[in-house]
Amino acid sequence: MTPARTTSVEVAQFAVFGTPIKHSLSPKIHAAFAAQCGVALEYRAIEAHAADFASTLSDFAAHGGIGANVTLPLKALALTLCASLDASAERAGAVNTLIRKDDAWHGANTDGIGLVRDLTQRQQLNLQGRRLLMIGAGGAARGVLGPLLDAGAIDLVIANRSVDKAQALAQQFNGRACALDQLGNQAAFDLIVHASSAGHDEFVLPSWPESLVRSGTALVDLSYGMASKPALAWASEFDIVAFDGLGMLIEQAAQAFYLWHHQRPDTAPVWGMLRATT
Numbered sequence: 001m002t003p004a005r006t007t008s009v010e011v012a013q014f015a016v017f018g019t020p021i022k023h024s025l026s027p028k029i030h031a032a033f034a035a036q037c038g039v040a041l042e043y044r045a046i047e048a049h050a051a052d053f054a055s056t057l058s059d060f061a062a063h064g065g066i067g068a069n070v071t072l073p074l075k076a077l078a079l080t081l082c083a084s085l086d087a088s089a090e091r092a093g094a095v096n097t098l099i100r101k102d103d104a105w106h107g108a109n110t111d112g113i114g115l116v117r118d119l120t121q122r123q124q125l126n127l128q129g130r131r132l133l134m135i136g137a138g139g140a141a142r143g144v145l146g147p148l149l150d151a152g153a154i155d156l157v158i159a160n161r162s163v164d165k166a167q168a169l170a171q172q173f174n175g176r177a178c179a180l181d182q183l184g185n186q187a188a189f190d191l192i193v194h195a196s197s198a199g200h201d202e203f204v205l206p207s208w209p210e211s212l213v214r215s216g217t218a219l220v221d222l223s224y225g226m227a228s229k230p231a232l233a234w235a236s237e238f239d240i241v242a243f244d245g246l247g248m249l250i251e252q253a254a255q256a257f258y259l260w261h262h263q264r265p266d267t268a269p270v271w272g273m274l275r276a277t278t
Contacts, residue, residue: 013064014043014260017053017078018071021045023225025246025274026069029253032273033265037257050077057081057098057105066100067260069253072197075109075139082107091146093172094139097256108259111140112147114252115193115220115245120151122247122271125191125218128152133189133212135180136196137165140222144193144248145173153191159183160196180208188214194221194231206234213238221245225278246278247271 016026022045030043048056053074060068070078075094079085082095083104089095095107119125132153134141137160149156156175159182160166166177178186189212219235219242221228228244235242250267258264 010064012039012041012066013060014041014067014069015046015060015065016043016069016071017046017048017057017060018074019047019049021047021071024071025224025249025278026071026253028274029250029270030257032270033254033257036265036269037261037263039261039263048074050074053077054081061100061105067256068098069256070096070098072140073138075143079107081105088112088146092139092143094142096139096143096252097259099259108256109143110252110255110259111143111222111248112145113255114250115144115222115248116147116151117251118247119220119243122251123243126152127191129154130190131155131188132157133186133192134158134169134175135192135194135208136160137162137169138195138197141169141193141195144195144222145169148191148193149173157186157189159186184209184211186212188212188217190217192217192219194219194223205230205237208234210238213240218242220248222248224249246274250274 016024024045027043027045034041075096078095085107088109089107092109095109097108097110099106120127130153137158156173158166158170158175158177159180161180163177163179170177217240219240221231222245224244224246232242232244250271254265254267
């Protein structure tokens with residue numbers, strides 16, 4: 001467990017929890033937002049596994065923690081530690097943003113709104129009527145499916161190694177499910193979202209079939225940095241437009257910042273700063 005720290009000056013305490021977490025850009029993002037908005041805070045990355053997350057989060061709150069982000073593999077577990085949930089977290093069945101209220105945690109999920117804002121505003125991608133393939137059926141997929149469908153995506157197919165998980169998620173979001181090795185039976189999609197953990201451990205090109213793409217297909221990998229490289233390389237083989245998850249990361253962070261501080265930061269300079277180095 002990473003011990004909470006105290007500072008000589010009272011500063012609001014925030015953190016991101018997950019594993020692995022050392023690579024996280026969230027501390028840099030929130031430091032930039034805080035400087036921009038004139039907010040005093042300390043934001044740290046705290047390593048936490050499922051077995052010790054509850055105790056680590058409790059220790060964080062006991063030492064003044066009032067807000068937190070949650071990343072892999074803790075988003076579903078975070079939901080169970082909340083006294084209340086907003087509509088985004090209830091719909092997703094996963095929490096990525098925690099807000100301390102009345103000595104308890106309130107859960108929200110800003111992933112979906114972050115992804116839609118990045119795709120529609122920064123990348124100028126029209127989601128209306130786009131046939132959607134979601135690869136992965138975990139917390140990351142859950143967090144973004146509702147907002148993508150609200151933005152106009154249609155004809156949802158969810159592909160996952162465990163088809164049972166895909167079927168459960170497809171039933172919730174009125175889509176269809178298939179196993180990864182059945183993707184060759186699917187017609188081409190307009191938008192492919194990669195939300196699985198594949199790519200986090202080693203650089204291996206996905207074995208997804210070329211039949212998934214056509215002229216105008218776009219791919220987004222919800223990871224960024226090295227973890228997104230295999231999916232982006234696959235997209236480049238077929239000359240389709242592709243985005244990593246950096247923009248989503250920044251936009252979901254901006255929404256979390258708004259929930260905590262009631263100020264909406266300008267994400268453009270932060271995106272420019274990180275894009276130059278990521």
